[in-house]
Amino acid sequence: MRKIILFLSLTFSILTVAQDRFQKIDSLLSYLTKNDKFMGSLCIRDGENVVFNKAYGFADVEKQIAADRLTKYKIGSISKTFTAVMIMQLMEEKKLNLQTKLSRFYPNIPNAEKITMYDLLHHRTGIVDYINGDSITAKNIYRFHSKDEMIQKISTYKPLFEPGTKHEYSNSNYNLLGYIIETLTKKSYAENLQTRIVKKANLVNTYFPSEKINTAKGESYSYTYNGTQWEKIPEWENSIAYSAGAIISTTADVTRFMYALFDGKLIKPTSLEQMKEIKEGYGKALVQFPFGERRFYGHTGGIESFRAVVGYYPTEKLGISLMVNGDNFNRNDIMIGILSIYYKMPFPFPTFTKVDTTELAKFTGTYVSKELPIKIMLSEKNGDLIAQATGQSAFPLTFKAEKTFIFAPAGIEMIFDENSFVLKQGGMRFNFTKE
Template sequence: MKKISKSALLFSILMLFLSESYSQNLGDKMEVLFSQFEQQHVLNGNVLVAENGKIVYQRSFGFANLENQEKNTNASAFQIGSISKTFTAVAILQLKEKGKLKLEDPLVKYFPEFPYTEITIQQLLSHTSGLPDKEELFLQRIENEPNRLFTNIDIIPAMRISRIPLAFNPGSNWRYCNMGYAMLAMLVEKTSKEVFSDYLENYIFKPANMHHSYLLKPKAGSNQVTGYRVRTHYLGDMEDIDTSKRVRPWSYNMRGFEGPTNIISTTEDLLNFDQALRTTKLLKAATIKEMLSPTLLADGKATQVDGEFGKASYGLGWFLQKDTSAGKIALHTGREPGFFSFFLRDLSHNRTLILIDNAESSAFGLACKESFNLLSGHEYFVGNVKTKRSLFLAYAKELYHKGADQAITLFNQLKTDTATYYMSEHELNDLGLELLDDHHDVAALEALKLCTLLYPDSWNTYDSYARALLDTGKKEAAILMYQKSVAMNPGNEQAKKMLKRIQSEQ
């Protein structure tokens, strides 16, 4: 045996001591942070922090089931939403390693009826295909077939019938697309000769020791939690997603799409997945490097993504943060009705951060950012103040209870207090649509009108305002707003359909 020098032994002991000290200190800081969130009742789910595969901090919040008053535990299993895409990507890359497919292959090679003949497997993996997504393909059909559950086998027929053009030439741009990953799941089945759920179980879940993970359908003894949403943010009511008419197209009609979503997992299983990737149990080192490298577009430039967690590029199934000051960061988020999820891997320091929530909690995004700031040891996500509150939520509550004049007065009083309040276009838009769906028409029009004034460069604000105008009988104004939305975003097919419908009725 090779002798270990005294100095080397002392160095190893020192490093072990420093590592344990760091972990203890980090765990204490996490406890302070998440105790604040728990006291404010703004989280409902699980968090896990690990270094070198060892859990440094773990905690559960709130309820797995409100009706039974059953609390979340470390063993609770959650819908992880779009984090499922990372598993689909691994499955495709495994099949590539086995020689079952090539990433440069056009998808039509495997599905001759696929109407977009130039799109490759690599472009589906990297979201550079330009494919129409599920809302464009299925929302109108859901209106006509409200009780139908659509699945992967419906996708190609829907594409052939709709004849929606690609958003751009494949490989020339980036646009997130769920249907691309549903097609990849079909490709897994086609090339492996196995049902997608069985493939995941046999080649990913079992090898990675993910014994509590599965695709959509619960296992015997599963600890799957119930998903809830805040039915009306301006009142704070909670609602089981299965009873929500507003999200039914996503929670039921389009729930059958496998590949982009629908994996159920726990925080500890996701940690095992992370470690299985790091130790090349699932993929070879060269393939992992390819998966975690920025995708290059046709012009030679890397993909550019402006996400809620900062500027990033996209690899094959992973967002790759541009800012590497804290190390090389790969992450993915997930959102489904009733669920938020966040999976961050610090590849440079072998650190892992996982948060999953089953109530669309208001502080979820802030918890993700602040916990990573602690994990990285500096303000990686800059400008996040723990005491910040939503200005638009305060505005919407005032609007609902006291009317438009009081609400805009409150807004004008608070809008300069940026140390205390934050503003989000998407939040104001969602609040306005919630008010509209609950038939508070005057309040909805005010909120959505304010959104167009504050965010005049967003085509979506005009689209939402147009819907409110149309629903309240103001057709001429609705036409103008739909036309403005389409002029800003020619790919807004739903608005085009609404314009045709209004004009045909006239």
């Protein structure tokens, strides 16, 4: 009897510690939501079991439709991992292999006779990214693009480098893989997604959308914070992101997808090992996320103002996914906080200190740079410092330290001096002076 009581006491103690850990994670996300830094959803999965699943903020701010654990979000480039799995399945079915040439399907694309499925999967083709490398397409992301139009567009690009010589991320690669899936199966990408992954992994809220966002179906819009309120971001046309980034899902589903992938429910172990092969930082739609001595496998995604990440740590069978539809804080910093708390590591909550308006007034004005062909206008609004670059939307700056402000979603840091500031972004520095 004494042993039973001792066992029950120990079990209760373990559950209490775990619950306290999840309460702290909930407190962090609630704190960010309260400060208009975050809206979205988090799921943590231990093997097949979901141990934390909660949403924050709104799916539709205007209609005040609160998000819940079943709210569905666009997952952006996490879609690439789904696409890669389907390609690996087709290889297991002997319908193609890693050395199959792109010329078998699209001979008019430059270097098609040199580009292999391996190159497409690893972003080693030299094909221009039709979204980030083509300003014309970027301006037309809100209209329908047919498959033929996209193939023709990709066929006109001048190669950036010889296939196989280096890695450069390009959405074009994964659109082509999606088209190849359709060609080989004679079924749509949406149908393949349902039969090849959704049914096999027992997903319940994952699909390729056929129409615009519909909150009546539990789908969410995406938002950015303009300094005063959440502002809805216009939707892209689904044919643009397509197999490179248009899938809709939930945090619970994408963690289940990763569990199914690593548990052998979708592809053979040998195929999984091929997907895990990292070359210049990228596998076959899998990347590694280091956290201390741990190495998570997964992918990130971003479309409109949605930001998503999913990671899986095989040793512990731990899956974690964060989806953001209110983008006003660095997603990576949020994940570091979540994992730090989960693994009982120290993590101080960020502070969002308001600067006195008289101090903010010292920074306001229009700034120019000899290094960039833009002006940046800084103004004060409701106690926040607001920045707006030439031809771009305004965005709020968050106080970080003395004379330093940041805009976390874009990785921008601005360090002020008298009548000037240094803008840091992506490892680059630009000097601005006040007009």
